Amino acid sequence: MPVITMREALHDALREEMIRDQNVFLLGEEIGRFGGSYKVTEGLIDEFGPERVLSTPIAESGIMGMATGAAMTGLRPVAEIMTINFIMVGMDQLVNNAAKIPYMFGGEARTPLVVRTPSGAAHQLTAQHSQSLEVWFAYVPGMYVVAPSTPADAKGLLKSSIRNDNPILFVENLVMYNEKGEVPEGDHVVPIGKADIKREGGDLSIITYSRMVHMALEAADVLAEEGISVEVVDLRSLRPLDVETMIASVKKTNRALVLHEGWYKYGAGAEVAAQIQEHAFDYLDHPVVRISGQEVPMPYSTVLERAAQPRMEDVVERARFMLGRK
Amino acid sequence: MVKEIERTELEPTSTENRPAEFHESKEELHSLFRTMSLIRRFEDTGWEMYTRAKIGGYFHTNHGEEATVVGTICPLRPQDWIVSFYREHGHIIARGTDPKYVMAELFGREHGVAHGRGGSMHLFDYSRHFLGGYGIVAGQMPLAIGVGWSSKYRGQDEITLLLTGEGAMANGASHEALNMIGLYHLPVITVVVNNLYGMGTTVHESAANPEIWKRGEMYGMHGAQVDGMDVMAVRRTMQDAMKRASNGQPSLIEAMTYRYRGHSVADAARYRSTEEVQSWRQQDPIERFYRQLSKADLITEEERNAIDESVEKQVNAAVEFADSDEHPDPNGLFDHLYVDPPAGVSL
Incomplete structure (x- = not known):
C-alpha cells in the first residue's frame, strides 16, 4: 500500500470525487491560486478551473449559505472553512439552514454538502485559533460530524461524505496534515457511522x-x-x-x-x-x-x-x- | 450615544395618478387581481383560524403587501426559483401552490406542504421551485447565492427571486449575500419588501441610510425603488430586472409597502398611529388595482363580485380540507431527519 500524508489523502479524495461527479465543486477562502490555507486544494484549480474551485471572499455565512443553496438545487458542494474557529460567524447557515431544511420541509428538500475544517490546538496559535468546537455541531440533529485520525480514514470518509446526501461537518486536525499512513489504492471508501x-x-x-x-x-x-x-x-x-x-x-x-x-x-x-x-x-x-x-x-x-x-x-x-x- | 429618533408618521408616496398602462390580456390582469384577492382572503381566514386556535406558532400575514407579492412572483417562469422568509403565505400561493395544502400546513397536518413539520414560517414546494420560508431574519439570504450559482454552474436559464424584509438589511448576512451575488454576477433579483417596520422598529431606526435601493450600486447591482402598493409598477420593475438578470446583472429592488396588521398575530402594533395606518389603507393595493382596471374598462363590478365569491369558496374549501386532514403520525417523528441513515447506529 502506498504511504501518503493526510494532506495528500484529502487532496486525492477531493480530486477523485470531482472527476467522478461533475456536480461536486469546492468553495472557500484561498482555496484556488493560494492552494488552501493548509494546501489541501493545491493544484486543483489548474485541473478543474475557477468555477469548480471557487475562491470566495472572507464570508463564512456566504460560503455555508451558498453551499446549502447549491445543495438544494442539485449540486454537491464541498466548502472549506479555513479553521473551525471562524465557523461561528456563519454557524447559523449550518445549524439553522443546512441541518434543518430536510426535516422542517417534511423531507421535500435535501442538503448534500460537506464543510471541511481543521480543528484542534498547537503552535501557539492562541485563544481564537486553537479550539475544538465540533461537539457543538454534533449536538444538532440533522448534522453528521466526521473526524478521521489516519490518512486512510480521511480519504475513505471524505469520499463517503461527498457522496452522502446529508450535511456533514468534516473535521480535520490542524497538526495532522503531514502525518503519514498507508492508504489502499483504488476507490477506497469508508462508511460513515462505523467506529x-x-x-x-x-x-x-x-x-x-x-x-x-x-x-x-x-x-x-x-x-x-x-x-x-x-x-x-x-x-x-x-x-x-x-x-x-x-x-x-x-x-x-x-x-x-x-x-x-x-x-x-x-x-x-x-x-x-x-x-x-x-x-x-x-x-x-x-x-x-x-x-x-x-x-x-x-x-x-x-x-x-x-x-x-x-x-x-x-x-x-x-x-x-x-x-x-x- | 444613541438618541431616540423622533417619530413622524410614515406616509405613502402615492403613484395613484400615474396612468396605468396595460400590455397584458384581460384574462391575465384578472388572474393577477384574483391572486391578490385570494391572498387577502386567505390571510383573513387564516387570522380567524388562528384566533380559533386551529393554527398555532407564529403567524405573519401579507395584509397590505399583496402587490409586492403578486408583482414579483407572477412574472416568474416555471424554471425560476424563489427563496423567501417567514411572511410567505402569499408568496407560495402566488407561485401556484394549492391553498388547501398551505392551509393544511398551517393546521399542522400531514398533507400540508411540509407535512406538518414546518408551519407558517416554513412553507415549501419544490415542484414549483419555491425553496422555502425561513425564520431567521436575513438567514435565508446567503442561500440565494448558492441557488443563483447553481443555475449558472448547470448552465440553465433560471432566475432566483430572493425576498426579504427591510429589517434584514441591517444584518450582516445580507451584506455577505449581496456582495457575493454581485461579485459573481448571479441571476438573482433581491426584493426588499420595505413595510417600514421590523417588528416595532422603523427603518429610520435600523438603517444609517434608509434608502435601501441605493445599496444596489455598491454591490454592482441595478438598484430600483418602486411603489409597492401598485401591482403593475412592481410587475414592470420586476420584468425589467428579469431581463437584466438573464444578462448576468443582478438587481436590488426596494418595494415600499405597509403591513396593515402587527408584525405577527401577537402584535397589537401600538407603536404606530391609526392615522398612519389609515393613510396607507387608502392606498390599498387591491382597491387601487381595481380602480386602475375599472378606469380602463377592464373589469366590471359583476366580474369583481364573481372573483370575490370564487376566492371565498376556494379558501373555505382549503379550511375544510385542512380541518379534515389527518395529523402526522407520532411514529414518524424521526422521518426526514436524515437521508438513508446507517442502520443500527445511534444518530
Missing part, C-alpha cells in the same frame, strides 16, 4: 477520535510494557455515534477512558460516558474517566499551552490507577 478498533486489548478501552487516537496508541504502547492491554476505539464520527462498537468494547474490557482535545464539561466525553452508563453500567469495574483539554482559552506561552492540552503521561497514569496499579 474503528485501532488497537485491540482486554483491560481498558480508550474511546477517542481525531488526533487523540495517536496519543491513545502511544499510551497503549507504554502500558503494554507494564502488562496492561489497552483497546483503542476510534469513533471516527461524533454523529452518528457508533454506540454499539464502543459498548461492545467496554463490555469486554470493563473499563472506559474517554480522551479528547476539547473542553471537559459538556464535551464529547460527557456524551460517551453517559452512553456507557446507560448501556454498560453493570459491566464497569471503575467509573468512566474523562481526559480532555483544560477549561481555559488557549494561552500563548509554550509552557501554558502544553499545560492546557491533554498529556500522554496523564492518560498512562489514569489508566494505571483504573487498574489498581501504582
Whole structure:
C-alpha cells in the first residue's frame, strides 16, 4: 500500500470525487491560486478551473449559505472553512439552514454538502485559533460530524461524505496534515457511522477520535510494557455515534477512558460516558474517566499551552490507577 | 450615544395618478387581481383560524403587501426559483401552490406542504421551485447565492427571486449575500419588501441610510425603488430586472409597502398611529388595482363580485380540507431527519 500524508489523502479524495461527479465543486477562502490555507486544494484549480474551485471572499455565512443553496438545487458542494474557529460567524447557515431544511420541509428538500475544517490546538496559535468546537455541531440533529485520525480514514470518509446526501461537518486536525499512513489504492471508501478498533486489548478501552487516537496508541504502547492491554476505539464520527462498537468494547474490557482535545464539561466525553452508563453500567469495574483539554482559552506561552492540552503521561497514569496499579 | 429618533408618521408616496398602462390580456390582469384577492382572503381566514386556535406558532400575514407579492412572483417562469422568509403565505400561493395544502400546513397536518413539520414560517414546494420560508431574519439570504450559482454552474436559464424584509438589511448576512451575488454576477433579483417596520422598529431606526435601493450600486447591482402598493409598477420593475438578470446583472429592488396588521398575530402594533395606518389603507393595493382596471374598462363590478365569491369558496374549501386532514403520525417523528441513515447506529 502506498504511504501518503493526510494532506495528500484529502487532496486525492477531493480530486477523485470531482472527476467522478461533475456536480461536486469546492468553495472557500484561498482555496484556488493560494492552494488552501493548509494546501489541501493545491493544484486543483489548474485541473478543474475557477468555477469548480471557487475562491470566495472572507464570508463564512456566504460560503455555508451558498453551499446549502447549491445543495438544494442539485449540486454537491464541498466548502472549506479555513479553521473551525471562524465557523461561528456563519454557524447559523449550518445549524439553522443546512441541518434543518430536510426535516422542517417534511423531507421535500435535501442538503448534500460537506464543510471541511481543521480543528484542534498547537503552535501557539492562541485563544481564537486553537479550539475544538465540533461537539457543538454534533449536538444538532440533522448534522453528521466526521473526524478521521489516519490518512486512510480521511480519504475513505471524505469520499463517503461527498457522496452522502446529508450535511456533514468534516473535521480535520490542524497538526495532522503531514502525518503519514498507508492508504489502499483504488476507490477506497469508508462508511460513515462505523467506529474503528485501532488497537485491540482486554483491560481498558480508550474511546477517542481525531488526533487523540495517536496519543491513545502511544499510551497503549507504554502500558503494554507494564502488562496492561489497552483497546483503542476510534469513533471516527461524533454523529452518528457508533454506540454499539464502543459498548461492545467496554463490555469486554470493563473499563472506559474517554480522551479528547476539547473542553471537559459538556464535551464529547460527557456524551460517551453517559452512553456507557446507560448501556454498560453493570459491566464497569471503575467509573468512566474523562481526559480532555483544560477549561481555559488557549494561552500563548509554550509552557501554558502544553499545560492546557491533554498529556500522554496523564492518560498512562489514569489508566494505571483504573487498574489498581501504582 | 444613541438618541431616540423622533417619530413622524410614515406616509405613502402615492403613484395613484400615474396612468396605468396595460400590455397584458384581460384574462391575465384578472388572474393577477384574483391572486391578490385570494391572498387577502386567505390571510383573513387564516387570522380567524388562528384566533380559533386551529393554527398555532407564529403567524405573519401579507395584509397590505399583496402587490409586492403578486408583482414579483407572477412574472416568474416555471424554471425560476424563489427563496423567501417567514411572511410567505402569499408568496407560495402566488407561485401556484394549492391553498388547501398551505392551509393544511398551517393546521399542522400531514398533507400540508411540509407535512406538518414546518408551519407558517416554513412553507415549501419544490415542484414549483419555491425553496422555502425561513425564520431567521436575513438567514435565508446567503442561500440565494448558492441557488443563483447553481443555475449558472448547470448552465440553465433560471432566475432566483430572493425576498426579504427591510429589517434584514441591517444584518450582516445580507451584506455577505449581496456582495457575493454581485461579485459573481448571479441571476438573482433581491426584493426588499420595505413595510417600514421590523417588528416595532422603523427603518429610520435600523438603517444609517434608509434608502435601501441605493445599496444596489455598491454591490454592482441595478438598484430600483418602486411603489409597492401598485401591482403593475412592481410587475414592470420586476420584468425589467428579469431581463437584466438573464444578462448576468443582478438587481436590488426596494418595494415600499405597509403591513396593515402587527408584525405577527401577537402584535397589537401600538407603536404606530391609526392615522398612519389609515393613510396607507387608502392606498390599498387591491382597491387601487381595481380602480386602475375599472378606469380602463377592464373589469366590471359583476366580474369583481364573481372573483370575490370564487376566492371565498376556494379558501373555505382549503379550511375544510385542512380541518379534515389527518395529523402526522407520532411514529414518524424521526422521518426526514436524515437521508438513508446507517442502520443500527445511534444518530
